[in-house]
Amino acid sequence: MTRQLEGAVALVTGGAAGIGKAAALAFAEQGAKVAIADLKVDRGNELADAVERSGGKAIFVRTDVSRTGDVEELIGKTVTAFGRIDCAFNNAGIEGTLATTADCTEENFDRSHQNRGARVRQERHPHQRHLPGRYPYRDD
Ligand SMILES: NC(=O)c1ccc[n+]([C@@H]2O[C@H](COP(=O)([O-])OP(=O)(O)OC[C@H]3O[C@@H](n4cnc5c(N)ncnc54)[C@H](O)[C@@H]3O)[C@@H](O)[C@H]2O)c1
Numbered sequence: 001m002t003r004q005l006e007g008a009v010a011l012v013t014g015g016a017a018g019i020g021k022a023a024a025l026a027f028a029e030q031g032a033k034v035a036i037a038d039l040k041v042d043r044g045n046e047l048a049d050a051v052e053r054s055g056g057k058a059i060f061v062r063t064d065v066s067r068t069g070d071v072e073e074l075i076g077k078t079v080t081a082f083g084r085i086d087c088a089f090n091n092a093g094i095e096g097t098l099a100t101t102a103d104c105t106e107e108n109f110d111r112s113h114q115n116r117g118a119r120v121r122q123e124r125h126p127h128q129r130h131l132p133g134r135y136p137y138r139d140d
Pocket of ligand 1: 040
């Protein structure tokens with residue numbers, strides 16, 4: 001069967017667990033090289049190793065997407081490893097604890113919104129320059 005993403009490079013934030021992990025595996029199964037970014041170092045490294053053992057290409061980069069410096073490092077390591085970025089799944093985030101506005105604690109509100117802010121920041125981050133259809137990326 002033809003793999004649809006042969007040679008492409010995919011970046012997945014929150015890629016060590018849940019939806020992000022499933023997406024990272026799906027990207028790899030379709031032939032993409034995968035950069036997995038997450039706070040969970042052990043799980044991220046295990047997933048990257050599992051992709052490599054099954055014949056794919058993957059790196060794990062410990063990243064807190066709420067920190068611009070971490071995201072810049074993630075972009076740099078991905079481009080160093082794979083030369084380009086074709087698609088980014090900006091998935092990292094937390095649900096927080098579901099509660100009515102009146103019952104929501106300040107800590108719960110701030111924590112979940114910090115991550116939502118991070119997601120917005122990822123979407124306007126310079127790594128979008130690496131994505132086709134937005135700004136052409138050249139590795140020089
Ligand atoms: N599961 C659902 O029903 C559902 C519904 C709506 C939205 N979402 C959103 O989808 C995304 C994935 O959901 P999930 O159920 O797979 O969650 P999950 O908790 O299983 O996985 C999220 C991953 O993101 C990572 N993460 C969290 N904050 C991070 C940060 N600041 N930097 C880097 N990594 C970080 C976590 O370590 C974890 O591995 C989340 O953004 C969530 O808010 C999920």
